[in-house]
Amino acid sequence: MLSNLKAQPADKILALMAMYREDPRPTKIDLGVGVYKNAQGVTPVMRAVKAAERRLVEEQTSKAYVGLAGDPAYSDAMISLILSDAVSRDRIAAAATPGGTGAVRQAFELIRNTNPNAKVWVSNPTWPNHVSILNYLNIQNTTYRYFDSETRGVDFDGMLEDLSEASAGDVVLLHGCCHNPTGANLNLTQWQTVIDLLNEKGLIPMIDIAYQGFGDGLEEDAAATRLVTSSVPECLIAASCSKNFGVYRERTGLFMAISEKADNTAVTQGNLNHLNRQNFSFPPDHGARVVTTILTDDALRADWASELEDTRLSMLGLREQLASELQRLSGSDRFGFLAQHRGMFSQLGTTPDLVEKLRADYGIYMVSDSRLNIAGLNATTVPILANAIVESGI
Numbered sequence: 001m002l003s004n005l006k007a008q009p010a011d012k013i014l015a016l017m018a019m020y021r022e023d024p025r026p027t028k029i030d031l032g033v034g035v036y037k038n039a040q041g042v043t044p045v046m047r048a049v050k051a052a053e054r055r056l057v058e059e060q061t062s063k064a065y066v067g068l069a070g071d072p073a074y075s076d077a078m079i080s081l082i083l084s085d086a087v088s089r090d091r092i093a094a095a096a097t098p099g100g101t102g103a104v105r106q107a108f109e110l111i112r113n114t115n116p117n118a119k120v121w122v123s124n125p126t127w128p129n130h131v132s133i134l135n136y137l138n139i140q141n142t143t144y145r146y147f148d149s150e151t152r153g154v155d156f157d158g159m160l161e162d163l164s165e166a167s168a169g170d171v172v173l174l175h176g177c178c179h180n181p182t183g184a185n186l187n188l189t190q191w192q193t194v195i196d197l198l199n200e201k202g203l204i205p206m207i208d209i210a211y212q213g214f215g216d217g218l219e220e221d222a223a224a225t226r227l228v229t230s231s232v233p234e235c236l237i238a239a240s241c242s243k244n245f246g247v248y249r250e251r252t253g254l255f256m257a258i259s260e261k262a263d264n265t266a267v268t269q270g271n272l273n274h275l276n277r278q279n280f281s282f283p284p285d286h287g288a289r290v291v292t293t294i295l296t297d298d299a300l301r302a303d304w305a306s307e308l309e310d311t312r313l314s315m316l317g318l319r320e321q322l323a324s325e326l327q328r329l330s331g332s333d334r335f336g337f338l339a340q341h342r343g344m345f346s347q348l349g350t351t352p353d354l355v356e357k358l359r360a361d362y363g364i365y366m367v368s369d370s371r372l373n374i375a376g377l378n379a380t381t382v383p384i385l386a387n388a389i390v391e392s393g394i
């Protein structure tokens, strides 16, 4: 049996991580996988997470199973964090999932179960796992234009033109904030235009929100998701706590499905529970419980929000430093987009050959589509990267 297995393509981001580890050069710089690193190159456990974990060690009296959808208090806390009061709570079904990836997976399975003819529209480019999971599940999918490689902003006209080809019942996957991999985002006026198109054509939005608090702030980064959910009849949301709580390996996510009418929510909730049971029974609890502990305790929540804000500002500072260093070295404004982009990533918009040159000649690792993780930099490595970019002719 096993000898019949065929080799599977590696995830290009994870493959790059392995390559970096094996590079013996002490000056190497990792701008690959999307993990936050501080100026010392460390991915810290956040203070509030440590405090919540200590509390759990002391106070938790059982590790018996919780429930197929996880602890309802976790769903409530996350719904409030992401949606505030944009949608009435009785229209929302929610289930804890293993990370944001688990939520994406459950959302796609739900789509396939309820409408096998639905096509899922993803931005070009998008996070590679979106397309990989869609293909794995045999779900029809196609791309809409998103990134303008000239301006390194959003090709909004192209996006609208492509989405106008979608059929009623199709699903449009949107990044709630901090687009991965490009770093280019819609403004709220553009979001409203997309909403009008969704409603006009009967398209269903699915929002992937994995970086709330990494762009313009916790509330600001949720604004688009709140605007969409308060303006459409139905919406699916896949949320991740990996980045904003720094609980990557705990696998902490939430899948939300918003029905048009509250009397549909019980059946939708039953379907979310059913999907969890088919795939893994009970979702992981530890990360979700830590998140709930933080969000429901005023002092822990304030400390978490403050550390997250410092994290966000450090990435913003690195963006500004890199853009101004590049302006100085190249004598042009063509890298100004780096300071406009938001989140962990920016796409430089250069060729795989030049990305490879940065790796081979300078030991600088970024994904072949020229995505760089801003948090992989520090004040010392920014000038090194800027010099390498200009010297190699990017």
Ligand code: PLP
Residues within 6 Å of the ligand: 034, 098, 099, 100, 101, 102, 104, 127, 175, 180, 208, 209, 210, 240, 241, 242, 243, 248, 252, 253
């Ligand atoms: N969606 C996007 C766009 C991402 O970049 C990520 C990665 O962090 C995820 C979802 C899910 O991440 P995780 O499964 O680690 O929570």
Ligand code: TYF
Residues within 6 Å of the ligand: 011, 013, 014, 032, 033, 034, 035, 127, 129, 180
């Ligand atoms: O895009 C990234 O780098 C992060 C981390 O299969 C990640 O989202 C990368 C690949 C993957 C899961 C998470």
